[in-house]
Amino acid sequence: MSTGPKGTERDSIAQCSVCGHFEALFELPGRTEKCCLQCSADLATSMLLKTEIDAATSAGRSIEALEAEFREVSSRLLGRSQSAEIGNG
Numbered sequence: 001m002s003t004g005p006k007g008t009e010r011d012s013i014a015q016c017s018v019c020g021h022f023e024a025l026f027e028l029p030g031r032t033e034k035c036c037l038q039c040s041a042d043l044a045t046s047m048l049l050k051t052e053i054d055a056a057t058s059a060g061r062s063i064e065a066l067e068a069e070f071r072e073v074s075s076r077l078l079g080r081s082q083s084a085e086i087g088n089g
Contacts, residue, residue: 020084046073
């Protein structure tokens with residue numbers, strides 16, 4: 001196993017738990033599944049956005065832009081996940 005960016009570990013080529021592609025996988029802190037670089041990046045972004053949305057809501061700030069970005073990231077993840085399901089069906 002080789003080391004990727006700080007906080008991640010990378011295995012040899014295996015199947016991404018989100019999109020199903022066979023690629024180098026990464027493990028995000030606090031998560032058990034391993035994902036390809038694209039899915040890992042979107043999962044990390046969605047976790048950060050959730051935290052920012054919660055903080056902005058608590059502070060009474062507008063969350064429209066954050067919600068729009070969260071929808072975009074979620075849509076990408078959903079699209080990749082559904083593509084994997086169609087390919088496996």
